[in-house]
Amino acid sequence: MGKLIYFWEFFKVGLFAIGGGMATIPFLTEISRKFGWFTEEELLNFIAVSESTPGPIGINISTYAGYTAGGGGFGGLLMGVLCTLSLVLPSFLCVVLIARVLEKFKQNSIVKGVFYGIRPATTGLITAAFLGTFIKVFVDTGAIKVFADVFGAIDFVKVGLFFIILGANMIFKKLHPIVFIAFGAVAGLVLGL
């Protein structure tokens, strides 16, 4: 029974995360806040590893999240597999059902309407999920007691590094994200972040 909640939560992620791997983030952020199976910082680690390894990002992230939710070790391995399969199941069912009525489905005005609404909403959801996580990376929110503490709580070294990587990424658009992640790792070691 205890495992059923994991299955159900990842099933819901698979069902409602529409529009690619990153769309899983808002739902996984909610899971992190609700159940504490992994922290939001760990979620960033999942993304980093998922971007740097082969395979669809959504699958990589959910496998890693499942492993961590299972507490690592053998239980983590099992949970990684279980959570990934749970995430895939709803889309598997949808696609198999839709495959029979493929042509009608594509031209259906109801389907078009639904996706016209969901696409921008997903962007809003991803932005909201990340804003919360971003703030935690750059600002030591625990240190803020009164408003005057805000300035001192911001990690300006990290903010500087952020803009350097952002700028480099905008200039060298063709470079694979793994390059920037590797640069971040080296910078983190050198600066002792």
Place this chain on the structure above:
Amino acid sequence: MNIYLQLFLTYAKVGVMTFGGGYAMLPILKREIVDGKKWITEEDLVDSYAIGQCTPGVIAVNVATLVGYNKKGILGAVCATLGVIFPSVLIILSIASVLSAFSDNVYVKHAFGGINVAVCAIVTLVVAKLFKTTVKDWITALLCVGTFSLTYFVGVPAILCVVGAAVAGLIICGVRNAKANKADKDGRGAK
């Protein structure tokens, strides 16, 4: 070789060779299953992508399920789907096992401190790109900002937002279609 095994192995190969999933998988799929195995035509592949986007879940996996299903029914879909996720699961679990053993190591912590900053930069650009492709007019802008505000400031669960946006999209497109039909009729009437 058994067709089911072929579906599994071919998709496992595609999974290993793709970095980033989704559209990054398109050229590799073209080489493997359109040019190589000749399971589907290039047009079918593009169609599959359209369907993959319009169904929940990970696009690359949906495309695998669809191609597998069209080739060999449910069992074919199972083989292709398991094939495409197999390398990911294997690789991620290996890395996760190794990293978790070193998670208390001070150097690993510093490295991830920097990596998190890099991820923030990468995601910022991903989100910026998403804005460009999904926000096209003032209605979609409103839907995007509305969803953001509801979930960020009010704490409305993401699932409710998705369902709400779907309903809103339905209504908006319904109204538009009705208007277009009416204009069409009026236009004919004037003639």
